[in-house]
Amino acid sequence: MRITYIHQYFKTPGMAGGTRSYEFARRLVERGHEVHMITGAPAGDRARTSTEAGIVVHWLPVPYDNAMSYRRRLWAFLGFVRRSAVVAGRLRHDLVFATSTPLTVAIPGAYAALRRRVPMVLEVRDVWPELPIAVGALRSPVSRWAARRLEAWAYHRAAHVIALSPGMAGSIRRRFADVAVTVVPNSCDRALFADADRTGAALRRDTPWLADRPLVLYAGTLGLANGVDYLVRMAAALAETDPEVRVVILGDGGMRDRIRALAAELGVLERNLFLLGPVSKAEVVAFFGACDLAVSVFLDLPELGNNSPNKVFDAFAAGRPVAVNHGGWIAELIAETGAGLVLPPGDPAGAAAAVAGFVRDRTAGAAARAAAGALARDRFDRDLLFRDFERVLTGAVASAGRR
Numbered sequence: 001m002r003i004t005y006i007h008q009y010f011k012t013p014g015m016a017g018g019t020r021s022y023e024f025a026r027r028l029v030e031r032g033h034e035v036h037m038i039t040g041a042p043a044g045d046r047a048r049t050s051t052e053a054g055i056v057v058h059w060l061p062v063p064y065d066n067a068m069s070y071r072r073r074l075w076a077f078l079g080f081v082r083r084s085a086v087v088a089g090r091l092r093h094d095l096v097f098a099t100s101t102p103l104t105v106a107i108p109g110a111y112a113a114l115r116r117r118v119p120m121v122l123e124v125r126d127v128w129p130e131l132p133i134a135v136g137a138l139r140s141p142v143s144r145w146a147a148r149r150l151e152a153w154a155y156h157r158a159a160h161v162i163a164l165s166p167g168m169a170g171s172i173r174r175r176f177a178d179v180a181v182t183v184v185p186n187s188c189d190r191a192l193f194a195d196a197d198r199t200g201a202a203l204r205r206d207t208p209w210l211a212d213r214p215l216v217l218y219a220g221t222l223g224l225a226n227g228v229d230y231l232v233r234m235a236a237a238l239a240e241t242d243p244e245v246r247v248v249i250l251g252d253g254g255m256r257d258r259i260r261a262l263a264a265e266l267g268v269l270e271r272n273l274f275l276l277g278p279v280s281k282a283e284v285v286a287f288f289g290a291c292d293l294a295v296s297v298f299l300d301l302p303e304l305g306n307n308s309p310n311k312v313f314d315a316f317a318a319g320r321p322v323a324v325n326h327g328g329w330i331a332e333l334i335a336e337t338g339a340g341l342v343l344p345p346g347d348p349a350g351a352a353a354a355v356a357g358f359v360r361d362r363t364a365g366a367a368a369r370a371a372a373g374a375l376a377r378d379r380f381d382r383d384l385l386f387r388d389f390e391r392v393l394t395g396a397v398a399s400a401g402r403r
Contacts (some may be wrong), residue, residue: 001397002034004091004112006105008064008080010039013192016252018310020186021099027386028393029054036091038084038108040076042066043299047083057085077104088112089092095397099123103147106154107114112361119159119400123184126164127171134303135225155179159396162389166329167189167306177190182392186308187385188317188376193285196318200289209274210290214245214359216323217291219284220311222253227299229262230348231327235273236266237321237352245356247273250287288318292359293340295323296330299346305331321358321368323332325351339371372376 005025011017018088025035034056041048041059048059060083064076085108088096098109106122113120129147132138138147139175155172161181163169171182204210221230230248235247246378247268249259256275263269279287282342288294298304305328312330321340324331334340341358343351358364 001394002092003028003036003086003093003393004093004096005035005037006039006084006088006096006109006112007037007085008040008062008077008102008105009242010037010057011281015042017030018186019189019281020310021052022055022190023187023382024386024389025055026053026091027383028390031390036093038087038341040080044116054320058082058086068089073102074168077102080104081107084108085111094118095393096120097123097393099125101125103128103150103154106150106157110154110157110240113157119396120157121156121160121162121396122158123162124164124168124172125308127168127303130163130171131225134301135299138388152176155271160392162392163388164308167304168258168308168322183389184385184389184392185342186310187382188313188380189382190376192281193288193314193317196285196289196320198289200291200318203286203290209270210246211216215291216245216247216293216295216355216359217249217250217287218295218311219250219287219314220254220296220309221374222249222251222259224255225299225301226253226255227297227325228259230294230297230351232259232262232266232268233348234266234351235263235268236353237349238356239268239272242356242360243272245272245359248276248287249273250276250279250284252278284314285318288314288320291315291320292365293323293355294318294320295325295343297325300326305329305375313376313380316372316380319369319373319376321372323351323355323358333375337371337375338368339375379380 007021010021011019012022013019028035037057039375040062046061050057062076062080088108090111096109096113098105098255109120138144155176161179162184163181164185165188166183169183172181218231238245260275263273296309296312305326323341324346325343325345331342335342
């Protein structure tokens with residue numbers, strides 16, 4: 001098949017961020033498919049084309065980062081719609097695959113599919129617009145109406161929808177019973193993390209403030225929805241009860257300066273909490289290999305429980321336990337398998353007590369590591385889930401051919 005793959009935030013392993021699209025696209029190429037990826041250039045500087053692991057990548061000059069205001073993000077989304085529609089419209093393809101966020105990628109996807117009379121498969125990475133409404137990004141009745149109209153239009157233009165969690169799929173099915181939905185969650189790149197123990201040990205040797213101390217790691221976006229101030233307050237409680245436990249926050253986003261200011265105010269910055277910048281996917285392996293517990297936190301909103309955070313699956317791939325401070329399918333998975341902890345939302349002090357007890361308990365840690373590794377191997381291996389992903393794409397083309 002010739003596939004046009006639209007993802008505004010496409011990342012390679014040499015860049016900071018999730019690499020789901022890269023990993024699936026390169027596997028499509030290995031399976032003999034021709035893949036053109038349309039994305040925004042990292043710095044938004046100029047249009048160019050490159051080849052990454054056999055994927056032809058069209059980089060468009062549309063700058064974007066999490067620190068932008070909602071208004072500037074909207075303009076970035078619309079700018080990408082315009083530029084990507086032009087490129088996608090020129091390409092010959094048998095299938096268009098568009099992955100959100102933002103859901104506006106469905107517009108160039110649907111246009112390119114209609115132009116060549118081929119199907120579009122739409123991937124949904126969060127429940128939109130429920131999530132932006134919940135966090136206050138869409139406040140006016142007009143913006144909410146428009147977002148819901150876009151959602152309904154996008155789902156009905158798609159031959160099939162891929163959702164990243166059971167909760168996302170359930171939300172879509174409840175509201176759009178006629179839309180075909182398949183769950184393909186985020187995945188574990190076990191080959192990438194195979195050397196995590198060795199690189200993690202080297203990181204510990206080279207980091208005096210860490211050495212052999214327990215490490216709690218957050219590696220991800222520092223946005224409003226993430227609620228990472230929870231970890232700063234948890235670190236403040238740990239500073240009083242178990243100050244040797246190290247909390248590392250690795251990443252960037254719109255809330256970074258506020259998180260740093262809060263850590264300084266509470267007296268934990270560079271004491272037992274270390275705020276580091278983003279690193280590439282390849283470099284993050286050592287941090288997961290060094291950690292005793294990886295954490296995924298969000299604001300205490302029910303809508304956020306449907307997320308499928310990359311950091312959770314990277315931790316499983318490294319054989320590391322995960323702690324979450326929210327409900328939803330990941331929390332249920334952890335409770336069911338023993339692959340980590342479910343922390344109390346809104347109670348950083350309670351979280352500190354639970355975390356300190358966990359990282360000091362070698363038996364519990366070993367059991368949780370084994371459970372995490374089993375999840376990576378048996379349920380979330382990238383190669384395993386790629387088969388489901390490719391099956392949806394080939395099925396959409398086959399169904400279109402029979403009509």
